[in-house]
Amino acid sequence: MAATALPSQQTAARAGRSPLRMLKNLFFPVAPTYLLMIIPAIVLFTFFIIYPAVQGAFWSLTNYVGYGSAKFIGFANYKAAFADATIRDSYGFTLLFAVVATLLTNAVAMALAIALNSKIRWRAGFRTIFFMPMVLSGLIVSYIFTFIIGTSVPIIAGAIHFAPLQSSILANEHLAWLGVVFVASWVAVPGAIIIFLAGLVSIPSEVYEAASIDGASAWKQFTSMTFPLLFPFFIINTILSFKGFLNVYDVVVGLTGGGPGTATTSVAMTIFNGFFSGDYAYQMANAVIFFFITLLFALFQLSVIRRRGGSL
Amino acid sequence: MATHVTTAPVAAPLAAARRRRPAPEGGRINWGLTIIVAIVSLVILIPLYFAIAMALKSPAQTGAGTGFNFPWPIQWGNFRTAWDLTNTPLAFSMSLLVTVIAVAGEILVSSLAAWAIVRNWDHWQFRATFVYLMLALFIPFPVVALPQVKLTSALGLDNPFGVAILHIMFQLAFNVLLFSAYIRSIPVELEESARIDGCTTLQTFRRVVLPLLAPIAATVGIFAFLQSWNDFMMPRLITANPKLQTLPVVQYLFQDQFTTNFNVAFASYLMALLPTLVVFLLAQRWVVSGIMRGSIK
Numbered sequence: 001m002a003a004t005a006l007p008s009q010q011t012a013a014r015a016g017r018s019p020l021r022m023l024k025n026l027f028f029p030v031a032p033t034y035l036l037m038i039i040p041a042i043v044l045f046t047f048f049i050i051y052p053a054v055q056g057a058f059w060s061l062t063n064y065v066g067y068g069s070a071k072f073i074g075f076a077n078y079k080a081a082f083a084d085a086t087i088r089d090s091y092g093f094t095l096l097f098a099v100v101a102t103l104l105t106n107a108v109a110m111a112l113a114i115a116l117n118s119k120i121r122w123r124a125g126f127r128t129i130f131f132m133p134m135v136l137s138g139l140i141v142s143y144i145f146t147f148i149i150g151t152s153v154p155i156i157a158g159a160i161h162f163a164p165l166q167s168s169i170l171a172n173e174h175l176a177w178l179g180v181v182f183v184a185s186w187v188a189v190p191g192a193i194i195i196f197l198a199g200l201v202s203i204p205s206e207v208y209e210a211a212s213i214d215g216a217s218a219w220k221q222f223t224s225m226t227f228p229l230l231f232p233f234f235i236i237n238t239i240l241s242f243k244g245f246l247n248v249y250d251v252v253v254g255l256t257g258g259g260p261g262t263a264t265t266s267v268a269m270t271i272f273n274g275f276f277s278g279d280y281a282y283q284m285a286n287a288v289i290f291f292f293i294t295l296l297f298a299l300f301q302l303s304v305i306r307r308r309g310g311s312l
Numbered sequence: 313m314a315t316h317v318t319t320a321p322v323a324a325p326l327a328a329a330r331r332r333r334p335a336p337e338g339g340r341i342n343w344g345l346t347i348i349v350a351i352v353s354l355v356i357l358i359p360l361y362f363a364i365a366m367a368l369k370s371p372a373q374t375g376a377g378t379g380f381n382f383p384w385p386i387q388w389g390n391f392r393t394a395w396d397l398t399n400t401p402l403a404f405s406m407s408l409l410v411t412v413i414a415v416a417g418e419i420l421v422s423s424l425a426a427w428a429i430v431r432n433w434d435h436w437q438f439r440a441t442f443v444y445l446m447l448a449l450f451i452p453f454p455v456v457a458l459p460q461v462k463l464t465s466a467l468g469l470d471n472p473f474g475v476a477i478l479h480i481m482f483q484l485a486f487n488v489l490l491f492s493a494y495i496r497s498i499p500v501e502l503e504e505s506a507r508i509d510g511c512t513t514l515q516t517f518r519r520v521v522l523p524l525l526a527p528i529a530a531t532v533g534i535f536a537f538l539q540s541w542n543d544f545m546m547p548r549l550i551t552a553n554p555k556l557q558t559l560p561v562v563q564y565l566f567q568d569q570f571t572t573n574f575n576v577a578f579a580s581y582l583m584a585l586l587p588t589l590v591v592f593l594l595a596q597r598w599v600v601s602g603i604m605r606g607s608i609k
Contacts, residue, residue, distance in 0.1 A: 029435060029437075030432050030435065030438075031513050033512065033513035033514050034428040034431070034432055034513065035428075037424040037425060037427065037428040037517075038424070038425050038428040038429065038438070038441060040421065040424075041421050041422070041424070041425035041445065041484065041488075042441060042444070042445075044421070044477070044480075044481060045444075045445060045448065045481055045484055048460070048463070048477060048478060048481045049447075049448055049451060049456060049481050049482070050447070051459075051463070052456045052459035052460045052462075052463050053451055053455065053456045053459070055459045055463075056455070056456055056458060056459040059458075059459070066462075112349075112352070115345055115348070115349050115352075116349070118342055118345060119339050119340065119341055119342050119345075120341065120342055120345050120346040120349055121341050121343070121346045122346070126349050126350075126353060127600075128593070128596060129353045129356050129357065130353065130356060131592070131596070131599075131600060132356060132360075132589065132592065133356060134538075134592075134603075135538055135542075135588040135589060135591070135592040135599070136542070136585050136588065136589065137541075137542040137544070137559075137560045137584065137585065137588075138542065138544070139542075139544045139560045139563065139564060140560060140563055140581045140584055140585055141359075143563065143567075143577070143581055144359055144362065144363045144578070144581060145359060147362075147366070147379065147574065147578075148359060148362055148379075151378070151379065152362070152378040152379050152380060155376075155377070155378045156378055186355070186356075186359075191603065194600055194603050194604055195604070197604075198604045243452075246452070247452045247453065247454055249454075249544070249545050250544045250545065250560075253544070253564065254564075267454065268453075268454040268545070271454045271455075271457060271458070272454070272457060272549060274458055275458065275461065275549075280458060283458060284458055284459075287454060287455045287456070287457070287458065288455070290452075290454060290455055291450075291451065291455040294450060294451075294452055294455070295450050298449060298450045
C-alpha cells in the first residue's frame with residue numbers, strides 16, 4: 001500500500017504555492033486522475049441522496065404541502081405523527097410483518113438449503129426450481145397470488161368444505177397480513193437459500209461422516225453441528241431479509257393495496273401517500289422517524305458484523 | 313468461483329456436463345427426501361403453472377372455476393391482445409433503457425470510486441469519502457422519496473433517466489463495498505509494473521485493473537439488472553408520464569382494464585416476467601455464484 005502512495009506523495013511535494021493548489025492538496029493530495037474518478041461519485045451522491053435527505057428533514061419542521069410557501073412550525077408534525085393512529089398502525093403492521101416474514105423465510109430457506117445440499121435425485125433441477133422466484137418481479141407475483149388466494153383457494157376450500165379458507169383471507173382485516181407474509185416470503189426465500197447453501201458448502205463432509213460413525217441422529221447432527229456452523233449465515237440472512245421487509249411496498253400494492261381498510265398499509269405506503277393527500281411535510285416527519293428506526297437497526301447490524309470480524 | 317465467471321462463456325456448458333455425471337457425490341440417493349423436496353417444489357411450480365394456464369384460456373374457459381383447469385383449446389390471442397393493450401414493446405424498451413443505464417452506470421461509477429479509494433487509503437480524505445458514501449446504507453428510498461420526486465421533476469429527470477440515476481445512487485454504497493473488498497485482494501505489483509511501463513493512472517485502470525475486476529463487476533451487474541428490471545417503487549413515483557413507464561408499473565397502471573379480462577392480464581404478466589426468467593435459466597451459474605459472492609462479502 002505504501003508503494004502506491006509514492007507517486008501521489010511526490011505530486012504533493014511537487015505542488016506549487018498557488019492558493020488554489022494548496023487548497024486542493026489539503027483536501028485531496030493525490031494525482032488529479034484519482035480526483036476525476038471519485039468526484040463524480042461524491043457530487044452525484046450528495047446531490048441526489050444527501051441533499052434531498054437534508055431538505056426533507058427541513059420540510060418536516062414546516063407546514064409545507066408540496067407546493068407554494070411554507071411556515072416553520074417546529075416539531076408539531078412529529079407530535080401529531082406520534083398521536084396518529086393511521087401511522088401507528090402502519091408501523092404495527094410493518095414490524096409484525098417484517099418479524100414474522102423474516103422468521104418464516106429463514107426457517108424455510110434453511111430447511112430447503114439443507115435438503116438441496118443432501119444426496120437427492122435431480123438436485124440441480126430442484127435448485128433451479130427453488131431459485132426461480134428470486135428473479136421475478138414481486139409486484140407481478142403478487143398479482144398472480146391475488147387471484148389464487150382470492151378466487152381459486154376459496155372455491156377449492158368450498159368444494160372440500162374447509163371453512164377457514166372459504167372466503168378470501170385477503171378480504172379479512174385480521175388475516176390479510178398473513179397473505180402478505182406468505183407472498184413476500186415466497187419471493188425472498190431463494191436468496192436466503194443461496195446464502196445458506198454457501199454456508200453449507202463450507203462445512204466439510206468428513207465432519208458428518210465422523211458424526212454418523214459416532215451414532216449421532218440426523219436431528220442431533222442438525223442441532224449440534226449444522227445449525228451452529230450455519231449461524232453466521234443465519235445472521236446475514238436475518239439482517240438482509242429484515243431490512244428488505246421493512247421497506248415492503250410492491251407485495252402490499254399487488255396483493256391488498258393496503259387494505260382491507262388500512263389493515264396492511266405499510267410505512268412506505270403511508271409515506272408515499274403524502275403526495276396524494278397534501279400531507280407533504282407531515283409525511284416527511286414520518287419519513288424522518290422511519291429513518292431513525294432504520295438507522296437503529298443498521299447500527300445493530302454493524303455491531304453484529306463487526307463482532308464477527310466480517311468485512312461489511 | 314472467480315474463474316467460473318471470467319471463463320464462463322466457454323466453461324459453462326463444460327461445467328454443466330461435468331456436474332451432471334457424478335450425480336450426488338458417492339453414497340446412496342435419499343429417495344424419501346427427494347419425494348419431500350418434489351412435493352415442496354409444487355409451492356413454486358403451481359403458481360407458475362396457474363399463471364401460464366390462465367394466460368392461455370378464454371374467459372369462458374375460466375368460467376367460474378378455480379383457473380387451474382388445463383387450457384384447451386389454447387388461446388394464443390391473449391398475448392396479442394395484451395401486447396396491443398399495454399403497448400408491451402414500449403414498456404419493454406423503457407425497462408431496457410433503465411436497466412442498461414443502471415447496470416453500466418453502477419459498474420463504472422462504483423468501480424472507479426472504489427479503486428481511487430482503496431489505492432489512496434493512506435490519505436484520510438479518501439477514508440472519509442468512503443465513510444461518507446456508506447451513509448447510503450442507512451437511507452432507504454421511502455425516507456427520501458418525497459424530496460427526490462420534487463428534485464427529479466425540477467431537473468426534468470422525472471423519466472427513465474432519472475430512475476436509472478437513482479438506481480445507481482442507491483446501490484452506490486453497496487457496490488463500492490463489493491468493489492473495494494475485491495480490489496484489496498488484487499496485488500498492487502501488477503499496477504506498479506504497468507506504471508513503470510509508462511501507463512498513466514487512467515490507462516492503468518482501464519488496461520490492468522478493469523479486466524481483473526470482471527468477476528465482481530458481473531456480480532454488481534447481475535444485482536443491478538434484477539433490481540432495475542423488477543423495481544416498482546422508484547419508476548412509479550419518479551416517472552411522471554405513464555407512457556414512459558417500465559413493465560412492472562405498466563401492469564399496475566392497467567389493473568382497472570384487466571379486471572374485465574383476467575386472461576389478458578395474465579398474458580401480460582407472463583410477458584413482463586419472461587425476460588428475467590430467460591436470463592436466469594440461461595445464466596443460472598453466474599446469477600447464483602454472483603449473488604453468493606455479493607451477499608457473503
